Amino acid sequence: MTTAVPDAARATAPTRRRTAGRAAVGPFAAHRKRLYLPFVLPAFLLYAAFLLAPVVATAWISLHAWAGAGPMEWVGAENYTRMFLDPVFRTSFGNTLLLLFGGGTVTFLLSFVLTMLLRDLAGRSTARSVIFFPNIVPALVISILWGFLFQADGLLNSALRSIGIAHPPAWLAEENQFKVIMLGIIWMSTGYYTTIIMAAVDRIPPYLYEDCALAGANAWQRFRHVTLPLSWDVIGICAVLWTINAMKTFEFILAMAGSASSMPSTSTWTASLYAYTSVFAPTGVPQYGIAAASAVVTLALVGVLVVLIRRLMRREALEF
Amino acid sequence: MSTASTLRAGRAQRLLGAPLVWAFVAFNVLVLVWILASSAKETRDIITSPWALPDALHWDNFERAWNAGNFGPAALNSFVLVGGTALATVLLAAPASYALSRLGARSAGAATSLFAIGLGIPAHAVFLPLYQVMAPLGLVNNLWGLWLLYTATSMPFAVFFLTGFFRSLPAELEEAAALDGASPSYTFWRIMLPLARSGLITLVLLNVINHWGETFFALVFIQEQDLQTLPLALLGFMQQMQYNGADWGGLFAGIAVVVLPLVGLYIWLGRRIIEGMTLGSGK
Numbered sequence: 069m070t071t072a073v074p075d076a077a078r079a080t081a082p083t084r085r086r087t088a089g090r091a092a093v094g095p096f097a098a099h100r101k102r103l104y105l106p107f108v109l110p111a112f113l114l115y116a117a118f119l120l121a122p123v124v125a126t127a128w129i130s131l132h133a134w135a136g137a138g139p140m141e142w143v144g145a146e147n148y149t150r151m152f153l154d155p156v157f158r159t160s161f162g163n164t165l166l167l168l169f170g171g172g173t174v175t176f177l178l179s180f181v182l183t184m185l186l187r188d189l190a191g192r193s194t195a196r197s198v199i200f201f202p203n204i205v206p207a208l209v210i211s212i213l214w215g216f217l218f219q220a221d222g223l224l225n226s227a228l229r230s231i232g233i234a235h236p237p238a239w240l241a242e243e244n245q246f247k248v249i250m251l252g253i254i255w256m257s258t259g260y261y262t263t264i265i266m267a268a269v270d271r272i273p274p275y276l277y278e279d280c281a282l283a284g285a286n287a288w289q290r291f292r293h294v295t296l297p298l299s300w301d302v303i304g305i306c307a308v309l310w311t312i313n314a315m316k317t318f319e320f321i322l323a324m325a326g327s328a329s330s331m332p333s334t335s336t337w338t339a340s341l342y343a344y345t346s347v348f349a350p351t352g353v354p355q356y357g358i359a360a361a362s363a364v365v366t367l368a369l370v371g372v373l374v375v376l377i378r379r380l381m382r383r384e385a386l387e388f
Numbered sequence: 389m390s391t392a393s394t395l396r397a398g399r400a401q402r403l404l405g406a407p408l409v410w411a412f413v414a415f416n417v418l419v420l421v422w423i424l425a426s427s428a429k430e431t432r433d434i435i436t437s438p439w440a441l442p443d444a445l446h447w448d449n450f451e452r453a454w455n456a457g458n459f460g461p462a463a464l465n466s467f468v469l470v471g472g473t474a475l476a477t478v479l480l481a482a483p484a485s486y487a488l489s490r491l492g493a494r495s496a497g498a499a500t501s502l503f504a505i506g507l508g509i510p511a512h513a514v515f516l517p518l519y520q521v522m523a524p525l526g527l528v529n530n531l532w533g534l535w536l537l538y539t540a541t542s543m544p545f546a547v548f549f550l551t552g553f554f555r556s557l558p559a560e561l562e563e564a565a566a567l568d569g570a571s572p573s574y575t576f577w578r579i580m581l582p583l584a585r586s587g588l589i590t591l592v593l594l595n596v597i598n599h600w601g602e603t604f605f606a607l608v609f610i611q612e613q614d615l616q617t618l619p620l621a622l623l624g625f626m627q628q629m630q631y632n633g634a635d636w637g638g639l640f641a642g643i644a645v646v647v648l649p650l651v652g653l654y655i656w657l658g659r660r661i662i663e664g665m666t667l668g669s670g671k
Contacts, residue, residue: 096566096572099571099572100491100492100572101491101493102572103491103572103573103576104487104491104493106483107483107484107487107491107576108483108484108487108488108499110480110483110484111480111481111483111484111546111547112484112499112503112543114536114539114540115503115506115540115543115544115547117540118514118518118536118537118540118541119506119509119514119540119541119543119544120502120506121517122513122514122515122516122517122518123509123513123514125516125517126513126514126516126517129516129517136520182409182412184405185405185406185408185409186409189405189406189409194413195409195410195413196662197654197658197659197662198413198416198417199412199413199416200662201416201420201654202416203665204597204650204653204654204661204665205601205650206600206601206602206603206619206646207601207603208601208603208619208622208623209601209643209646209647212639212643213419213423213643216636221435222438223422223438223439226438226439227439260665260666263662263665264666267666312507312508312510316510316511318511318512318603318604319601319603319604319619322603322607322623323622323623323626339512340511340512340604343512343513344512344604344608347516348608356516359512359516360516363510363512363513363516366510366512366513367508367509367510367513370508370510371508374508
């Protein structure tokens, strides 16, 4: 990000100079200015109409009792209180937090270990490409595969049986299912974060490690005093990305249940599943208010976390 | 890295670490090969001998998935939809990003940040009002509606990505064009856009990859079978399996239809995809 700054400064400097002195505004600069709105507006209007406005509308809906048709009834914060009293929502919200913090910790630890291991591995770019690949495969496909891997007569159990374990654990039983799902998401994501962190670590000049070697630092000290501080801001960005991506988790859990018509067991829901089922439940009246309230809670969580991460991770920029 | 201690540490790392990394790599490759092998096997064989290679290539899996499983029409729908979305996204986001990053307008910084906020908005936070507004307009159960939705929700990332890219281009060319008397819009379409070609191609790639497997919006906004995209066909096929018995062969053939184009794309343009997806964070 630092490299982009001089270019940006150079790009804006001449225009600013031209606008500063009134007399210096040539027809060309004015012409350029005239381009701004027609260029930005189409994209911006589309974005505002399909993302910004609906967020506001969702917040509005969350204060009403509504079945999607007919009159909306103002209920104030009642949807929120009802929702937090609902054990299903509490499980969903708990799962979201578990994925966010538990899954995040494991993913980041794994990514760091892989980065360190990949540092001077022969064939590292091949290894990196293969590890990255699950990221571009639709989560739906990975989920179907994951389900097949872990089901009772699935791949994993057949492998376990062949090495003599006759009674493997019930992977997809209620109490284990979400852990299996998290494992799948971690597997999918690790390559992504490894690649980002690797790029940051690669930019650390080798002479710093040579200094470490001269000072007799061991691997942990090298990591703690060179690698970690010098890739700190990238880790911050990764944390933001993870927060956003974890909140979007949806189809991975949906497909574990087998199909679109039957929903997965409530013990595996996250906030997004909860919002979806509150409206599209196979049975029952759609509850738009509740769905909207759960969406607002997730959005608020994302917002708070992103601000917090940026605060916590902010440090003096290390020039190197 | 020249002293004995680091050499020793390096050797230990290689001895312990390398097998771990390669085991991970092998697992990923195995998974992919296993999907492809299973797509050509009979369901019975997938269950009884999941590790065996196919005894013969059962193309009937693909035939069933393609016709009865609706993967044929779905592949066509996905293909057109994803292509149209990528095209529209670039056509809208490229001028916007250029204007935001290079025209020096006072509101540009704030507008760019506003676009960036969109990166954090999940689909389930916007689908309710969108559904309510789009249904009376006939945009639900309509591929045009989904196309509009995909294009609009692509804007945050596209603008975020392309502003970064345009910013990195040299300013001299713009200035030279101005001195030669080129109009600003000519400068954009004929000089800056071709210069940004590589960024635009990467954006198209990422956009295509994103929407190829998009499930949430498709699930909410498309109900008719004729209009299904590939993820919906996959879900539908799994649903059928509950009534008609497990057809894992057909299912894996369907999965192969979804995954193979991505594998091809990745082998062909993998470096570009990786760099694009991690750009802005790795820099």
